[in-house]
Amino acid sequence: MKIVVENIEKKFRYHSVLKDVNFELQSPGSLVITGSNGSGKTTLVKILCGLLSPTKGKVRLIKNGNEIPAAEQRFHFGLVGPYLQLYKDLTAWENLLFFAKVRGTQPDIDRLKNLIESVGLKGREHEELKNYSSGMLQRVKYLTAIYHEPEILVLDEPTSNLDEAGKNFVRQTIAAQSEKGMVIIATNEPEEVALGKQRVEIA
Amino acid sequence: MASSVLRLLKQSLIVFRKDFQLEFRTRYALNAIALFAVTTLTVISFSIGPTRLNSTVLAPLLWIVLFFSAISGLAHVFVREEEQQTADTLRLVVPPTAVLLGKWFFNVALLIGLEIIVLPLFFIMMNARVESLDILLAVVFFGGLALASVATIIAAIIAISGSRGALFAVLSFPIALPVLLSAIHSTQLALEGAAFIDCLDDLRVLFSFNVVIVTTAIMVFEFVWRK
Numbered sequence: 001m002k003i004v005v006e007n008i009e010k011k012f013r014y015h016s017v018l019k020d021v022n023f024e025l026q027s028p029g030s031l032v033i034t035g036s037n038g039s040g041k042t043t044l045v046k047i048l049c050g051l052l053s054p055t056k057g058k059v060r061l062i063k064n065g066n067e068i069p070a071a072e073q074r075f076h077f078g079l080v081g082p083y084l085q086l087y088k089d090l091t092a093w094e095n096l097l098f099f100a101k102v103r104g105t106q107p108d109i110d111r112l113k114n115l116i117e118s119v120g121l122k123g124r125e126h127e128e129l130k131n132y133s134s135g136m137l138q139r140v141k142y143l144t145a146i147y148h149e150p151e152i153l154v155l156d157e158p159t160s161n162l163d164e165a166g167k168n169f170v171r172q173t174i175a176a177q178s179e180k181g182m183v184i185i186a187t188n189e190p191e192e193v194a195l196g197k198q199r200v201e202i203a
Numbered sequence: 204m205a206s207s208v209l210r211l212l213k214q215s216l217i218v219f220r221k222d223f224q225l226e227f228r229t230r231y232a233l234n235a236i237a238l239f240a241v242t243t244l245t246v247i248s249f250s251i252g253p254t255r256l257n258s259t260v261l262a263p264l265l266w267i268v269l270f271f272s273a274i275s276g277l278a279h280v281f282v283r284e285e286e287q288q289t290a291d292t293l294r295l296v297v298p299p300t301a302v303l304l305g306k307w308f309f310n311v312a313l314l315i316g317l318e319i320i321v322l323p324l325f326f327i328m329m330n331a332r333v334e335s336l337d338i339l340l341a342v343v344f345f346g347g348l349a350l351a352s353v354a355t356i357i358a359a360i361i362a363i364s365g366s367r368g369a370l371f372a373v374l375s376f377p378i379a380l381p382v383l384l385s386a387i388h389s390t391q392l393a394l395e396g397a398a399f400i401d402c403l404d405d406l407r408v409l410f411s412f413n414v415v416i417v418t419t420a421i422m423v424f425e426f427v428w429r430k
Contacts (some may be wrong), residue, residue, distance in 0.1 A: 017314070022262075023428055039425075046291075049295060050294075050295070051291050051294055051295060053429065067341060071298075074294070074297070077295065079295055083288060083291060084288075084291055084292050085287060085288040085289050085291075085292060086289065086292065087221070087225060087287070087289055088287065089225050089228050089229050090221075090224065090225065094224065098217065098221050101217050101218045102214055102221075102294050102296055102297050102301075104210065104214075165255075199217065
């Protein structure tokens with residue numbers, strides 16, 4: 001699998017956020033997107049995942065020499081970002097089951113239990129998310145993003161709201177993903193910047 | 204082809220089940236709809252007292268109650284996704300058509316539930332009799348389906364705008380007007396004891412309207428849903 005970003009430009013009315021962004025990432029691999037606040041890191045992440053359309057340019061996903069149609073690209077991503085919320089009136093378990101089923105994967109109960117245990121939420125999985133702290137919510141977001149084993153994992157501010165144990169889980173997840181697929185991280189934290197082998201800086 | 208349609212239907216049902224689960228837990232839409240329906244019926248009932256209204260007044264009254272009750276709750280299915288910032292999460296994992304169908308199934312279920320509550324209450328409180336029950340059931344079914352279809356696509360459009368409440372009513376009314384006119388006419392026939400064949404033209408209008416609005420919604424939804 002390869003992701004090719006070609007001449008991406010994004011304008012919001014008359015305000016230009018991204019201009020001429022180009023890069024390529026091959027699986028297995030990892031890439032970090034850096035840039036000052038307001039430089040357009042999140043906008044670029046949303047464009048990569050198909051949540052926003054670019055004003056100009058193209059994101060291409062190539063698998064075994066074939067280009068994946070634009071409408072289907074987003075299903076190859078797992079995304080964790082502060083703007084991506086889960087259903088807070090449902091429990092963590094219900095959220096995980098919903099996202100697993102709707103993505104067409106058969107929920108494996110034992111694997112789900114193991115994942116919940118690995119992020120330290122065992123015993124709390126049947127509580128509604130509205131009772132969770134922001135750190136606990138962030139952990140559930142990770143589970144929903146990785147359960148279907150995406151080829152590309154995109155993390156926007158990956159360790160925000162997490163304690164040391166949560167950060168360790170993120171580091172392990174990034175390490176595992178960059179061996180079997182791709183990881184794209186949008187961040188400014190020096191510790192997180194070091195996690196990517198390639199780097200793209202946007203002005 | 205068949206397997207992709209089946210997959211789409213399966214995903215729609217998963218979205219429907221999730222919305223049903225959320226609604227069952229929060230009861231936002233259910234409370235809004237039920238409260239509006241019961242309040243309106245009570246006010247009308249007290250205003251008219253023991254007077255028996257004729258079918259020319261009763262039929263529009265019934266559809267006014269159903270239409271505005273629907274308006275008060277059916278937009279919620281999309282507005283909730285935007286307000287709670289779960290719309291992007293849904294965009295990432297579910298194809299647009301499956302989202303639309305799932306929300307449509309939910310609104311149809313909600314409207315049928317509303318009709319089950321409102322119809323008996325209406326006829327008891329208005330002290331009215333239905334002469335042709337078959338016509339009434341058919342018109343309420345097809346009319347309800349059409350209202351749910353209109354409400355679902357308009358809700359998707361207004362959910363991303365700022366002034367949601369006002370826009371929903373303003374946009375829904377002109378689009379739902381043919382539904383309301385046909386449904387009111389058939390309901391009048393049902394109250395007057397007409398034969399089923401007399402309402403076939405109205406039912407055809409309602410059925411065709413459903414086909415047109417659902418097809419159009421499926422065609423345009425992807426552009427509405429994507430940012």
